[in-house]
Amino acid sequence: MKVKVQTLDGKAAKGAELELNDEVFAVEPRADILHRVVTWQLEKRRATARGTRERADVARTGKKFGRQKGGGTARHGDRRAPVFIGGGKAHGARVRDFNPGLNKKVRALGLRMALSSHAKAGSLIVLDNLAIDAKTKALTESFTKLGVGKTLVIDGDAVETNFALAAGNLHTVNVLPAIGANVYDILKHDTLVLTRAAVEKLEARFNG
Known part of the structure; x- marks a missing residue:
């Protein structure tokens, strides 16, 4: 499937379309699998x-x-x-x-379904990068142009420093590196924002 790549200003980025791997972003979501993975995650958090x-x-x-x-x-x-x-x-x-087990294949399938659920609902946004001045006001204006609400932003190996600083004051925006992508956080946000680097890392994670 193809998606439009945007900038933080809501404009089309260079190379305006990106081909997403259907095995990662076009899996039919199943409530029972997602429920199992979310339950497993929350149980693992309990002390x-x-x-x-x-x-x-x-x-x-x-x-x-x-x-x-x-x-x-x-x-x-x-x-x-x-x-x-x-x-x-x-x-x-x-x-x-409180340390239940869950098959790795089920966990991986749950993550692919969570990503696919946003792609299917049209709440997946792909950005070229997260380059921005370390100002919360500028980031707020950017998200207003994108028209998003409660948002999870996933970057590549590490979240861009200035973006992380600017987003730290916004209670509706959470950020994660690609390695931290998980079913619970993805599902509890209204909008999922991925960078090109995040898409590459996630696809490589499943293809590897």
């Missing part, structure tokens, strides 16, 4: 609590330390009980595994 020592984990004596009757206190027989200082924690936090 587990530090496990606490419960009654069985505390190293204290189990010997009965008082008489059963006549002591005037409760009939305890174990210093590891939660009511004592230094005893085990009652119903403490336990280490849980």
Whole structure:
């Protein structure tokens, strides 16, 4: 499929059309695959609590330390009980595994489907490059000309420095290098902006 290549000013760039690889940008999206990949990503982000020592984990004596009757206190027989200082924690936090697995082929397919979903919806914009002065006002005007809303911008090996500085003050614009492209971030934005370098890197990622 062919797309128009623009500049940040919304004008046609030199070499105004770019041929996109259909195996990357023209895959029919499937909700079940996208759901699996997004769920996997969010589960991978979860951090587990530090496990606490419960009654069985505390190293204290189990010997009965008082008489059963006549002591005037409760009939305890174990210093590891939660009511004592230094005893085990009652119903403490336990280490849980939030590190699910997902087949690499499914993850790759999900990313291709996420990219294709924007191409199919017409919300994919390809820019020649991200060269701009490090001014947020100038970048805001550029995005106004492009007519975009909540936007994810993906560049090549690294995001152009001035662009990253200018976009840092815009809460509707997020930037990523090509290596950081992922299904969750792509799907949660209304518009996907790729540079020529990003397209080359993404296509090489799947063809390699």
